Amino acid sequence: MSTSMEAVASAARADAPPAIMLDKVNKWYGALHVLRDVTLNVALGERLVVCGPSGSGKSTLIRCINRLETHQEGTIKVDGIELSDDLRALDAIRREVGMVFQSFNLFPHLTILENCTLAPIWVRHMPKAEAEALAMEYLERVKIPEQAKKYPGQLSGGQQQRVAIARALCMKPKIMLFDEPTSALDPEMIKEVLETMVGLAETGMTMVCVTHEMGFARQVADRVVFMDRGEIVEQGPPNEVFENPRTDRLKLFLSQILRGH
Amino acid sequence: MSEAAIPTAARSAPITLVGPIAWVRTNLFSGWFSGLFSLVLLFLIVKWTLGFIEWGVINAVWSVPNNQTQACRDLKGTGACWAVITEKHRFILFGTYPYEEQWRAFLSILVFIGLFIVSAMRRFWRKELGLIWIGALTTIGVLMWGGVLGLNYVPQERWGGLVITLILATFGLAFAFPLSILVALGRRSKLPAIKALCVIYVELIRGVPLISLLFMASVMFPLFLPEGMNIDKLLRAQIAIILFAGAYLAEVVRGGLQSLPRGQYEAADALGLSYWKKTGFIILPQALRLVIPPLVNTFIGFFKDTSLVLIIGIFDLLTAGKTAIIEPAWQGFGIEVYLTVGFIYFCFCFAMSRYSQNLEAELNQHRVR
Numbered sequence: 001m002s003t004s005m006e007a008v009a010s011a012a013r014a015d016a017p018p019a020i021m022l023d024k025v026n027k028w029y030g031a032l033h034v035l036r037d038v039t040l041n042v043a044l045g046e047r048l049v050v051c052g053p054s055g056s057g058k059s060t061l062i063r064c065i066n067r068l069e070t071h072q073e074g075t076i077k078v079d080g081i082e083l084s085d086d087l088r089a090l091d092a093i094r095r096e097v098g099m100v101f102q103s104f105n106l107f108p109h110l111t112i113l114e115n116c117t118l119a120p121i122w123v124r125h126m127p128k129a130e131a132e133a134l135a136m137e138y139l140e141r142v143k144i145p146e147q148a149k150k151y152p153g154q155l156s157g158g159q160q161q162r163v164a165i166a167r168a169l170c171m172k173p174k175i176m177l178f179d180e181p182t183s184a185l186d187p188e189m190i191k192e193v194l195e196t197m198v199g200l201a202e203t204g205m206t207m208v209c210v211t212h213e214m215g216f217a218r219q220v221a222d223r224v225v226f227m228d229r230g231e232i233v234e235q236g237p238p239n240e241v242f243e244n245p246r247t248d249r250l251k252l253f254l255s256q257i258l259r260g261h
Numbered sequence: 262m263s264e265a266a267i268p269t270a271a272r273s274a275p276i277t278l279v280g281p282i283a284w285v286r287t288n289l290f291s292g293w294f295s296g297l298f299s300l301v302l303l304f305l306i307v308k309w310t311l312g313f314i315e316w317g318v319i320n321a322v323w324s325v326p327n328n329q330t331q332a333c334r335d336l337k338g339t340g341a342c343w344a345v346i347t348e349k350h351r352f353i354l355f356g357t358y359p360y361e362e363q364w365r366a367f368l369s370i371l372v373f374i375g376l377f378i379v380s381a382m383r384r385f386w387r388k389e390l391g392l393i394w395i396g397a398l399t400t401i402g403v404l405m406w407g408g409v410l411g412l413n414y415v416p417q418e419r420w421g422g423l424v425i426t427l428i429l430a431t432f433g434l435a436f437a438f439p440l441s442i443l444v445a446l447g448r449r450s451k452l453p454a455i456k457a458l459c460v461i462y463v464e465l466i467r468g469v470p471l472i473s474l475l476f477m478a479s480v481m482f483p484l485f486l487p488e489g490m491n492i493d494k495l496l497r498a499q500i501a502i503i504l505f506a507g508a509y510l511a512e513v514v515r516g517g518l519q520s521l522p523r524g525q526y527e528a529a530d531a532l533g534l535s536y537w538k539k540t541g542f543i544i545l546p547q548a549l550r551l552v553i554p555p556l557v558n559t560f561i562g563f564f565k566d567t568s569l570v571l572i573i574g575i576f577d578l579l580t581a582g583k584t585a586i587i588e589p590a591w592q593g594f595g596i597e598v599y600l601t602v603g604f605i606y607f608c609f610c611f612a613m614s615r616y617s618q619n620l621e622a623e624l625n626q627h628r629v630r
């Protein structure tokens with residue numbers, strides 16, 4: 001990948017309208033204040049990596065973006081639509097935002113192909129044949145078309161996570177959210193999932209990714225956001241954030257994950 | 262010791278380890294105590310079986326000329342008097358349904374059994390199955406009531422026997438099961454009113470015995486109806502059974518819902534599935550599979566509990582059997598009648614039980630690696 005290409009792409013992204021806008025978002029679980037005045041814009045086509053210590057609110061943050069969790073203060077706009085109790089807005093957003101979970105969450109009673117076609121057929125009202133063709137296309141892209149007739153329980157963890165990515169992509173989302181997609185996997189499977197995600201990043205998909213995979217962050221992220229205790233503490237390009245941490249909290253965190261690796 | 266291991270060719274296991282002889286040895290005679298125990302049991306089983314054959318087949322009286330039960334009484338209990346069944350089987354199966362019209366009740370039983378068999382086959386698990394049910398139940402209604410298509414009208418008070426048991430059980434479960442699913446879902450609803458309603462329903466109904474519900478249905482319920490309006494007694498009992506079964510089944514279904522990991526709900530939500538699509542495609546198919554054994558257990562329980570309607574004077578299979586031997590000529594032949602009635606119940610319940618085991622194995626294939 002040439003640097004000039006990169007620069008052009010980044011410039012284009014900077015001009016694009018924000019795909020996700022969070023403005024002074026606050027959330028509590030009971031008395032626990034888990035998101036504190038979080039303000040964050042993600043541009044269309046931007047690849048954002050979120051990192052931070054356990055319990056810092058990373059999952060909560062991205063789960064608020066597709067309203068698996070509700071926030072109590074502030075505004076969240078996705079693709080120009082504000083998240084509220086309005087069910088139609090919610091439907092519209094869920095159709096545009098795909099999500100990949102740490103624990104895959106495939107539907108065990110459905111085959112791989114059925115996992116991928118269910119939502120396109122019943123949410124996007126796509127004809128069955130078309131949905132299946134699309135699903136096969138994405139299963140090929142994540143390199144497991146031959147498993148289409150199997151059940152999730154018959155696949156390895158890495159394969160299941162790739163199916164989960166394909167399943168989300170079959171809805172043709174504009175934005176993809178990843179919540180620690182590789183932390184439930186064995187090391188040799190982490191690689192295959194990360195490769196799939198790098199491939200996806202190259203297509204220009206807007207991605208928000210909670211991960212501690214520094215290599216992945218350096219390779220694809222346009223920006224890294226470091227969270228601690230419900231706040232965004234630092235953000236910037238991966239090299240800057242990882243090489244020149246300004247706060248002690250980030251220094252501590254980086255030293256911990258480097259030791260862990 | 263450290264020599265390179267030469268791969269040994271696989272041998273078939275010695276005869277002492279496999280085959281029937283080995284099975285008997287390991288399972289029945291693995292020590293002197295278990296051997297003694299096996300021998301005693303074997304002796305008792307053979308003795309009882311022979312005794313039953315002697316009583317039920319060799320010494321049995323199969324028919325007697327017009328209610329002359331002397332031949333039976335002369336046996337003094339050494340043989341079965343199956344003549345009571347030969348004589349009374351129509352009463353046991355059809356109750357007081359008019360004799361010349363009993364073919365209609367018989368046909369209804371066949372329609373019921375056909376309906377069960379069709380519903381049991383996965384090939385028929387499509388939308389059309391609903392139509393088949395509506396068609397079959399309408400046919401049964403027409404056959405039993407008559408009054409149309411040149412069939413004589415038979416009032417409900419004259420129905421009885423096995424047909425009543427099948428009606429109560431089939432309609433009961435056909436309505437109670439969907440009801441229970443709605444209640445189980447309602448108990449997990451985010452809307453407090455719906456949730457409270459479902460909790461109150463389950464707790465109230467579970468808190469009283471079925472018998473008292475049936476009494477209420479037959480005695481108290483009419484008091485609340487406007488003067489002159491009357492709902493048929495069978496229907497009232499049927500409603501009581503549906504409400505009762507619904508509450509129990511709801512708790513079984515709820516158990517299944519609760520055992521699903523939260524991730525399944527979240528994944529369905531994240532894909533944008535609506536509540537009913539999520540429930541219908543993701544949640545219920547998994548939750549119900551998990552609870553097939555307790556579900557069928559409850560089904561079987563209710564099939565037999567329908568016999569409690571005897572206390573409000575409805576002639577189900579068991580009551581018909583009991584009434585058949587009230588006649589002086591046939592008094593004292595309860596064993597034969599109850600064995601027969603019990604056998605009929607057993608056939609239905611055993612079929613349900615076997616079927617559920619197959620279904621469980623078949624539907625849970627995806628969990629086998």
Ligand SMILES: Nc1ncnc2c1ncn2[C@@H]1O[C@H](COP(=O)(O)OP(=O)(O)OP(=O)(O)O)[C@@H](O)[C@H]1O
Nearest residue numbers: 029030032034052053054055056057058059060061
């Ligand atoms: N449903 C919940 N109810 C109550 N508290 C919760 C709930 N979910 C999360 N929390 C708490 O909120 C805080 C933030 O949780 P969150 O899952 O967002 O952290 P995280 O940064 O994703 O951590 P991890 O790296 O362990 O996944 C934690 O203290 C957690 O205990």
Ligand SMILES: [Mg+2]
Nearest residue numbers: 058059060180
């Ligand atoms: Mg998390």
